Amino acid sequence: MKKLLYSLIVMLAAFCACQDENSKLGQSLVDSSFYNVYVDTCTVDISTILMDSIETRGDTVCQLGHYKDDSWGEVSAAYYAEYSVASFSPNEDYSYSFDSLVLRMTHTGHFWGDTLTQQRISVYRLKQPIILEDDDDLYNSTILPIESTPLSSFTFSPRPGIKKELEIRLPDELGKQLLNDLINEEEYFDSQDKFKDKFPGLAFIAENSGECITGFMVNDSSMAITLHYKEITNLRTEKELTFSVNKDYAYTNVRTDRTGTPLATMVSGIENLVHSNSMGMRAYMQGLTGFYNQIEFPHLNNLQDAGEIVSIEKAILYLYPLAQSYNRVNQLPEDIRLYITDENNVLEDYVYGSDGVTVQTGNLTVDEMSGRETYYSFDVTEFIRNNFGTWGIKRQKLLLAPPDDEMATTFNQIIFTNDPSRERQCRLDVRFKIYNEK
Known part of the structure; x- marks a missing residue:
C-alpha cells in the first residue's frame, strides 16, 4: 500500500478518517472498541493486455x-x-x-x-x-x-x-x-x-x-x-x-x-500483460485493436494491520483517463465492464451493482470545464470483501474492457494514468471497521 496503517490515531488524522463513538460493549467482561475508518491509498496494479484477434463477423x-x-x-x-x-x-x-x-x-x-x-x-x-x-x-x-x-x-x-x-x-x-x-x-x-x-x-x-x-x-x-x-x-x-x-x-x-509507440513491444496473450509501471505509469484500452486491462490490488491485505478484526464496509475503484488524451481526436467509451476471473484468468462473472443484478458500466463522470475530474468509478465492495485476506491461487483478479459489441465495432479508447506520485490517478477508496480489545 502507498501508506501503511501502523497507527490508528495518525491514520485517522492523515486520511480524514471517519470514526464513530467508541462502543463500550460488555465492559464487565471485556473492554473493546469499534472504529469506522476510511483510506484512499490502496495500490491499484493495472496492466495492459493485447488480444490476438477480435471476431468482427456479423456486426451492425x-x-x-x-x-x-x-x-x-x-x-x-x-x-x-x-x-x-x-x-x-x-x-x-x-x-x-x-x-x-x-x-x-x-x-x-x-x-x-x-x-x-x-x-x-x-x-x-x-x-x-x-x-x-x-x-x-x-x-x-x-x-x-x-x-x-x-x-x-x-x-x-x-x-x-x-x-x-x-x-x-x-x-x-x-x-x-x-x-x-x-x-x-x-x-x-x-x-x-x-x-x-x-x-x-x-x-x-x-x-x-x-x-x-x-x-x-x-x-x-x-x-x-x-x-x-x-x-x-x-x-x-x-x-x-x-x-x-x-x-x-x-x-x-x-x-x-505500432513501431515507435509505447505499445511497440506488446505481444498478444494475457500471459504477456505489461504492468503500468513498465509503460510510463499508463495502461491502454481500445476497441478493435484489442487492448484491454487487468486490475489487481497487491497490498490489500495490509489493511489487516489496522486492527485485530477488520471488516470491509465499502470499496470504490476510481480510474482516471490521462488528461488531454481524449475528446479532440477520439471518444471515451461511455460503457466499460469489469469481469471477475480466477487465478487462471478464467472468466467467472461480471461486477454487479448493489442490487446484485445490474452490470456496472463504469459510471463515467466528465469534467466539461477542465477535464481534471473526468473518471470512471466502480463499486467493488463485494469483490474486495471476497478477496480480503486471501492469497495466491485463492485471490481473484479483475479484467477491464469495453462490452463485446463496442470492442468489435469502435476504436473508442482510454489511456489510464496510474502514477502514485500525482493526484487524480487510479485508486481504491476503502471504508472499513476495525475492532480492538483493550
Missing part, C-alpha cells in the same frame, strides 16, 4: 479509414462484405431501362482522428467468395484477395455525432450488367451460393494518406447497393432493387503498425 457497425497516432501507432480499417441476392421477377409485357447503381452509407457518429480532413476510400471487387475460418468466424486480422483496380473511389468528410447518409455511384457498366442479367433471369440469381460465385462481394479500402477513421452502420439500407431502373409500360415508373450486406459473411479488418 463497420469502420473505414486510416489514422496515425503517437500513442497507438498507424491503424487502417477496411470492410469486406458479401451481398445478398435480390429477388426480381421480370414482366414480359414491360421493358426496362437502367438509371444508376448506388452505394449508400450512413455514419454512426463514431470517429477517431482529425474530422476536419477528408478521407478517401476505394471500392474493390473481391477475387473470391468470403469463406469462414476453421471455427466458423471472421476476425479483424482476416485479409482477402481483391482485384487490382477499384470499381470506384470517393472522398468524404467525417461528421462527428451526425448520422449523415452518403451516396456513391458505382460504375454504370456493372449496373447495366446486373439489370440485363435480372431481366434474362440468369441462373446465378437462383441462390445465394450461385450469386456469390458470380459476384463475390466488395472490399472498402482506405488510402494511407487519410487522418481519420469513421464508423458506418451496416443494415438493410446502409452499406447496401441499390439498383435504380425504370419500368416502362404506358408510363415510366421509377423502381429500385436493393442488394444488402449478408452480415454472416462480412467483417471489419484492422491493420496496425
